[in-house]
Amino acid sequence: MRRILLSFAVIAAFFQYTSAQAPRYSSVDPFIGAGGDGHIFVGPSAPFGMVKPGPDCKGHSNSGYNADKKVPLLGFSQTHVSGTGGGPKYGNIQVMPFSGDFDSIYQESARGEEIAKAGYYSIMLEKWKIKAELTTADRASFYRFVFSQKGNKAVKVDAGFFLGEPVKPDPDAREAQQFVGSEVTVVSNNEIRGYTRIRGGWNNGMAYTVYFCAVFDHPFNHFSTWKNKQLFPGKNTQFDSGDKTGAIAYFDNTAGDTIQLKIGISFISTEKARYNLDQEIADFQFNKVLQSTQQKWEQLLNRIEIDNTATQEQKIMFYTGLYHTMLMPVDRSWENPLWISDEPYYDDFYAIWDTFRSSNPLLTLISPSREVSIVNSLLNIYHRDGYMPDARSGNYNGRTQGGSNADVLIADAYVKGLQGIDYNQGLQAMLKNADVPPGGIEEKEGRGGLADYNTLGYVSTRFPRAGTRTVEYAYNDYCIATLAKGLQLDRLYDRFIKQSDNWQNLWRPYDDHGANGFILPKDPNGRWVDTIDCIVLNAPVKQMQYNPLAVDYPNCVCWWCAFFYEASSWEYSLYVPHDVKTLIRKSGGEDAFRKRLDTFFMKKYYNVSNEPSFLTPNLYHWIGRPDLSSTRIHQIIDSSYNTSAAGLPGNDDSGAMSSWLDFHMMGLFPNAGQSYYLINAPYFSKTVIHQENGKDFAIVAHHLSKKNSYIQSAKLNGVNYDKSWLEHQDIVNGGELVLEMGDKPGTWGTQVRPPSK
Amino acid sequence: MRRILLSFAVIAAFFQYTSAQAPRYSSVDPFIGAGGDGHIFVGPSAPFGMVKPGPDCKGHSNSGYNADKKVPLLGFSQTHVSGTGGGPKYGNIQVMPFSGDFDSIYQESARGEEIAKAGYYSIMLEKWKIKAELTTADRASFYRFVFSQKGNKAVKVDAGFFLGEPVKPDPDAREAQQFVGSEVTVVSNNEIRGYTRIRGGWNNGMAYTVYFCAVFDHPFNHFSTWKNKQLFPGKNTQFDSGDKTGAIAYFDNTAGDTIQLKIGISFISTEKARYNLDQEIADFQFNKVLQSTQQKWEQLLNRIEIDNTATQEQKIMFYTGLYHTMLMPVDRSWENPLWISDEPYYDDFYAIWDTFRSSNPLLTLISPSREVSIVNSLLNIYHRDGYMPDARSGNYNGRTQGGSNADVLIADAYVKGLQGIDYNQGLQAMLKNADVPPGGIEEKEGRGGLADYNTLGYVSTRFPRAGTRTVEYAYNDYCIATLAKGLQLDRLYDRFIKQSDNWQNLWRPYDDHGANGFILPKDPNGRWVDTIDCIVLNAPVKQMQYNPLAVDYPNCVCWWCAFFYEASSWEYSLYVPHDVKTLIRKSGGEDAFRKRLDTFFMKKYYNVSNEPSFLTPNLYHWIGRPDLSSTRIHQIIDSSYNTSAAGLPGNDDSGAMSSWLDFHMMGLFPNAGQSYYLINAPYFSKTVIHQENGKDFAIVAHHLSKKNSYIQSAKLNGVNYDKSWLEHQDIVNGGELVLEMGDKPGTWGTQVRPPSK
Missing domain, CATH: 2.70.98.10 (Beta-galactosidase; Chain A, domain 5)
Incomplete structure (x- = not known):
């Protein structure tokens, strides 16, 4: 205990010293x-x-x-x-x-x-x-x-x-x-x-x-x-x-x-x-x-220290990214006109669909106590209002874009060991989403189309956003299974781990541009739907063919009525965060999957400006090619992010885009709801996370340069480390991940695959 | 036009004269x-x-x-x-x-x-x-x-x-x-x-x-x-x-x-x-x-004038009843913190389940313009909040006791020709109730258990209040059919007139105390349910038999979880306001039905203190015995209503009990949602309704006395009138219904039956 306290003092002194030289907030460019x-x-x-x-x-x-x-x-x-x-x-x-x-x-x-x-x-x-x-x-x-x-x-x-x-x-x-x-x-x-x-x-x-x-x-x-x-x-x-x-x-x-x-x-x-x-x-x-x-x-920006080899532009991009991540949600504790509570109250979740993927995980590293407050505010909203929000603003839940993704935040907090959250209540809040239809305004909260999902195993075309909902609910169900397992509720676990396969119910053997198998629309009777009736006013056509590249909104159906919300099937057919292994198998194996990913990025089916594909550049990890993940990620950042006013490729969405950038600049990326980070080539020779628990975790990249952008080998706390992912607990414990960089892909990370269901 | 204006002036002068003598408000005893x-x-x-x-x-x-x-x-x-x-x-x-x-x-x-x-x-x-x-x-x-x-x-x-x-x-x-x-x-x-x-x-x-x-x-x-x-x-x-x-x-x-x-x-x-x-x-x-x-x-009490032969106690009971009917809902136009609108805004509908039967119909006689405002405020709430309320208080819909009975108010306004209501919007509001499940909080608004009702044709025991909901939804559907017919929407009419038979899906051939056929619980698989599992804490028994006299709340299941809300099957099996004819047929014909009604009242299965049986004393009309209706009604009033502090037999429920009393003292009773009033023996020798349109309608009872309490014959505007019911339009037109009273039941009203579907 004494050593920890000492360590605190040393860090505090260090902060004062460094910030006296050049405060990190001065690297923020709004x-x-x-x-x-x-x-x-x-x-x-x-x-x-x-x-x-x-x-x-x-x-x-x-x-x-x-x-x-x-x-x-x-x-x-x-x-x-x-x-x-x-x-x-x-x-x-x-x-x-x-x-x-x-x-x-x-x-x-x-x-x-x-x-x-x-x-x-x-x-x-x-x-x-x-x-x-x-x-x-x-x-x-x-x-x-x-x-x-x-x-x-x-x-x-x-x-x-x-x-x-x-x-x-x-x-x-x-x-x-x-x-x-x-x-x-x-x-x-x-x-x-x-x-x-x-x-x-x-x-x-x-x-x-x-x-x-x-x-x-x-x-x-x-x-x-x-x-x-x-x-x-x-x-x-x-x-x-x-x-x-x-x-x-x-x-x-x-x-x-x-x-x-x-x-x-x-x-x-x-x-x-x-x-x-x-x-x-x-x-x-x-x-x-x-x-x-x-x-x-x-105080918050100081939590993550990058070394002085970073360029001024990189510094500005990184710290501005952290800054963006902490503008919202907003702390309105004791400013809630709807009920009084000793629980924290946050508003402007705008939207969790955006932020669950990397903003909240980044916050969990910077300030786990803050993330605990935010999660507790969601549970308090569930308790008093009836449902956790997917989005909330002006003291009112609404609107749900795809899944009930607050579920992911609960699971993410749980697997990362965050203390001070009533996980039994968390499970109740998740089960409310999973079992109780939200009623007339299905956009408001909960899971729209649940009547289909809980009987057919997928959301049929009689509901809007059927594709997005099905694949996201499947992952949300995996998150429920995760928590049920942790709480030793075996029957609940069995139900939800099975439901987490529901994405497969919309997986259609279908060839498109060399790839096979896509999430595609199905009607309530189990028939694949190839043609969409256009219903918007003045639609240029009366019907359109639905294929993996089709975009049915807003010219055929309304924005919120699409089969996939703000995306195509090419994008969403790669969204199975809990079971990439099965996704690869159903896509035809690792070689076919690599080709599919290459096609996805090279033909620009990837949409850099929106959240559904946040994890996709990292999927190469699951075929043993973490080098290809890093290559894609660096291409994306170098071409789409900069320090200009147009320096973010899409709506920042309460820091979602920015947190994606920051994780990748550090060389890590979370799979939210699960306990690990994928390891990528970082942008900094050294990144130190000064954790709230007083322990530092450093990511060091030896010999890093524009040319030396391939990880050759890694050591975790001095021990050889060949896995291409890192457990959150390793960070919490404090220590050091040292990456040896070189100018060609090596064998590091090629032998084992990150977790799958 | 000129004549109407003259008539107005005459009435106004008359009011000033009479109220100078003894203001009616002085007959109110709070x-x-x-x-x-x-x-x-x-x-x-x-x-x-x-x-x-x-x-x-x-x-x-x-x-x-x-x-x-x-x-x-x-x-x-x-x-x-x-x-x-x-x-x-x-x-x-x-x-x-x-x-x-x-x-x-x-x-x-x-x-x-x-x-x-x-x-x-x-x-x-x-x-x-x-x-x-x-x-x-x-x-x-x-x-x-x-x-x-x-x-x-x-x-x-x-x-x-x-x-x-x-x-x-x-x-x-x-x-x-x-x-x-x-x-x-x-x-x-x-x-x-x-x-x-x-x-x-x-x-x-x-x-x-x-x-x-x-x-x-x-x-x-x-x-x-x-x-x-x-x-x-x-x-x-x-x-x-x-x-x-x-x-x-x-x-x-x-x-x-x-x-x-x-x-x-x-x-x-x-x-x-x-x-x-x-x-x-x-x-x-x-x-x-x-x-x-x-x-x-x-000004409002003066709308209904009773003659000077009424006793002081009758006067007090009657005018206090009118007073009770107009305490709520409350006019909060321009006091709505949720949205601004030129539409009127009323709150404290508490609850429409109580007031739709006689309070709102009474108000339609006293002040149709007020009723139009109230209905428009319901439509505005639908428009802005999503559903019409069944109950609303403190600017918040909730809670629905049985059906979506605001539907009845729309139909009632329509069949009574109230102007200034957008009935197309009214139909939309009703269809929202009929088609869109209200979501997680099924008590809040709309129709709970709709998933069952719209697939099985009844609400099964997997939902609370399944009996109440089924029979009330059936009548609500009749009200939708009524409006659809008026708006010449034939397909919609066909659907809802058919659905209005849904009460029959829970009609079980079942003998109890000499009566045959009751609304009884059925499970989702179509099996009758004879045994209820008790789920309240410390329930005295684990299971109870469910029979037509059973009361499952609150000792076996929670108050709101009963099969019938605040009632037994004996009461609700007589609630088919649109199709008493079929009810009588299914009960075994007119003789059997008379015995059933007699048993109901004599064995005190009738609950004077609650609303579900408001219409029941009048059901004798449908077997050609309006005299028996009047006898029951007078027994109820004479034994359960008086001018004491305990002078109302149950919760007045925003004037529901009181308006039931007042209608019966006048000798009329509405079948809300339909265009007619049943004619009963009045308490007053003369009642004059001074209508907003300037036309008076009088109900005169010649030779009325305690003994002469049977209607022998009737004349409407001087013409013999043998029907035991009166159309609303006859009142609107102005005129006079003269009843000849005698000391024995006569043949009046015995030859034709009031309307049925």
Whole structure:
């Protein structure tokens, strides 16, 4: 015990030393992925921070931001998500400094210089030459507006704004946010309170309410409130009549050139928003708030240390990736308006379908205690709401894309030995998914098409997303079997290990481009379906042939009605994470499987921009060719990831894309729900994971270079190690994996195959 | 058109004249049904009023009240329901005047004289000799506290109180309300604001929030707020930390002996509560508020005029019955925190299973425009929430007792020609119930056990309440067929008219006490089930035989798990409202059916205290013996209804029991979902329905007396009328039904039978 404590102290000293030289948070570039399809949020955020103040550009993207500098700025709202696709969510309580036309509620400005760092964002509002600087705490944001031109100033606080508002209100719009109500009250000459209430958005959620308490460092000279589009000078309250409201604070010359504004946010009440503000930002010291948030990031980023041989670009990519992984879900403990509980409460699982594969496993390495809190919040949601979410936002479960993948998180926590989780309750939550149909809104939670799955052994074409659901449920069932086995529930294990073969019920002997065997649609009577009837409005054809490369959405059936969600059969026919061995056998053996994988990547059937194929580059491991896995992975990274605004190949999806990158830069990749990591050629000569338990685990790559990218041999804690995968427990125990690198494929990893069912 | 307007004016003049003599609201006695099992709310309420301030007695009943005068009073909360069973709901924002021990948050007083009238309640708080008087507007309540002893005074406002709180908090308790949060702020020296947030209750709903704004007519001298059980003198805010909060306002001698308090309530915000207060109670004139509410009652009670030969007791029973029928559901238009809509929004359908049979039909006579609003609010809930409720409270659907009986309300509105309802949308809402299983929480909404019903044609014993569900779904299907036919959707009609026979699938040839044929349990394989396995904890037996008199709940299976919900097979085997003819045939013909009915009533298999048998006393009509229907009905009324506190035979269930009584006192009874009323011997020599359309319809009984209680003949608008039922359209058209009464059964109504499918 004493040795561990000593070791802690040594590490702590080391951190202080290294971070004094160059803090890791300075390697974070929030602009990476903010353009292209990445949809990254560029404003400041604390790790898992509830509040995310940031710029909202005209036209509203999902993150509020638009990387096209020509698009003007509308203001800064306090809540955002990062990396998401589909309809927008949040963008609540928007503030904007301005001068000039004081009688207009609508304001926009051309954008000048923008700077973004971990915990910091600034922009020059060219129209008025106002520099706006933003930082944030967990539940309160902070603004410094510097007016470089003399004259009167104003700041508006808009409780009616939200992202993705349609031009005409359309309460029936799918995935669109809809206005419910708002309120503002000017409570003193430097404080404004109120809320906005919005429903809908991507997950088609019920109404959520965002309360605020905004406090200025200067008293304003006068103010107006507004309702709808009418200004009411000096009227201090606009009650909630189902209309949009807001307030404008006016300052004269005597206020100086800098106006600071801090905003507490709450999902409970305006008083709670004030409490959050007082707790987190007691005074008006911008740098104090900034430094506190930077330190929170530093503590987490420091968990993984990469050596100095990494290039500056690699460092930025890696630490920005870690940063992306910890923007969401958000910690809203004690901010849950639905029930009180001592359990943690996290929201904005957006979506677990994205994050279960590598984001949560990465978090388990960085901060297992945080992962325990997140899993416990899922169980608490199950306990109080009825189901664990696959996605959740605005305190509302929805929407399930494929399987009930929270099951994987429970199994992953279990096999990795995470303590402090009631696994019996976890099993109950998984069984709820497996046995109880979720009802009318099958997109909301649980398993849609369960009536088929639990009788036919597959989801038939009478349900949407039948292919995705079948193969993901099969893996979810494997996760249930895993937990049942651990809890020594043999009959349950027997049932679910058998059900985990259900993917085979949709496996059709079918030749396509040299590969044989695909997951293909089957009707309720067991007949293969070759033709899909097109049902979308104005479909260019009435029917389409369904083959392994077919994409039936959105031109033939709706996006969510496809046989495979956002994918083709070529992609999903390789998704059997628990039984690659059988997959290979059914594909015709190892040689055929290698050809199939080669075809998959070379003909670009692989979709780099989405999650279903996250594990696929690593499947070469199961034919004894880990070198080919590494080659594919490095090709993907080198061609699709960089430090530009378009530096992520698809929606980052709460850090999913980024965590995939980071694992591979370290030379590991998890098979979530199972206890091991596949070993690949890393990008760094040395990576050290400083674990919460005080033990370090290092991955060392001797002689690593662009040329020397093949693993020749490995030693684990000094002992020869020929397996191409590593157990999580080996990391937990602390130690060192040393890889000898060379310029040609060797025999390492070729003799044994990673686990299969 | 002109004639109608004239007619309106004449009626209005008549009303003013008659009500000047003796207002009908003075015949309302809120204490009827407040004892026994009636669970009537005794405090003041406007018709369909959102706010219901009233006394909360120690131990908390569903209505807050306890008719046992020895039970002390704890205070007056602003929200209540009336007549309900199961776990309590509401009881929010409790106020209490007191003196003496000013440092105690908990206060209780012995009860002195209590007076209750429509819109008014008063009680003497014996402990301090304080007289508390209550009246109310729709969304704001009003208190007058008269302190008859000199000295300091205090009034507490408790945002933590709610009805039915368990001794120990138990967030897993079924049907129990659970605390979520609360907040209070003293905003000036005469105003306190805040809210309470509670979840659960009878319908196991999500959290609802009740906001308040309480304004005193005197400034208080000082105040304390509290959190949990600790008082904080002078601290003006207790923010919501998930704890119970409240405030005490202290007044010294100079305040005089009367303190008045008005409280605005809202489900939106405290500002909205203030707005509601300002709109409805601008000043501190108790009598003005009282008179306004009395007038609202008078306008509605005046719709049905009974002649002066009625006894005082009959008058009180009748008008109190009308009053009970209009306490709920409550109009919360523009008070819906979930979505905004121009549609009306009603809440506290508690439950439609109770009210569809006679409460809603009674309302359709009194105020069809109100019924249209209520139906439209159901459709709006379907549109936004996904399903029409069977029950709804606190903005949350739940829980369905038997069928999807909102279907009956749609059909009832349609066949009665109510305008201003989108019946195509109504049909969609009904089809949602009929086709889409409601998911994990089958008690919440829609049709539980639908998987069985739509494949087997009955709900099998693998689902709870299989008997109730099957027979009620069959009738709900008849209602769908009715609407489909009206909308000329022939295929849909064919499907549902066929499904409406599904009750026959559980009809088992089975002899019991001289009757043959009963609805009895069947398993999924089509085998009759004779033995029920008991599954409740500590069940006295392991199995029980299931026969037509068996009651399997709660000693063998749970309350909600019974084969018949709150009933036996004897009761439910007579529930085929659309096809009594076939029911009679399957029971062995008219003679056998008469014997069966006689046995049912004489052996007391009939349960006067619950809704499933509401129509049964009228079934004699279908064997050509309407005289026997009337005899049974009068026996039931004379033995089970009176003007005492125990004067209702069971839970009034939002006026269900009372509306049954009122229809029968008028001599009519509806078969809800169908267009006619059965004609019975009335209690009044003349009843006039003053309809919203300006046309009167009178029911006249010549020579009526206790002895002359048999209808000898009838004339409709002067023409002989031998049918024992009356079409709704005949009432709408205006006119007169004249019954000649005699002392023996005659031939009237014996030759033709009321409609059957």
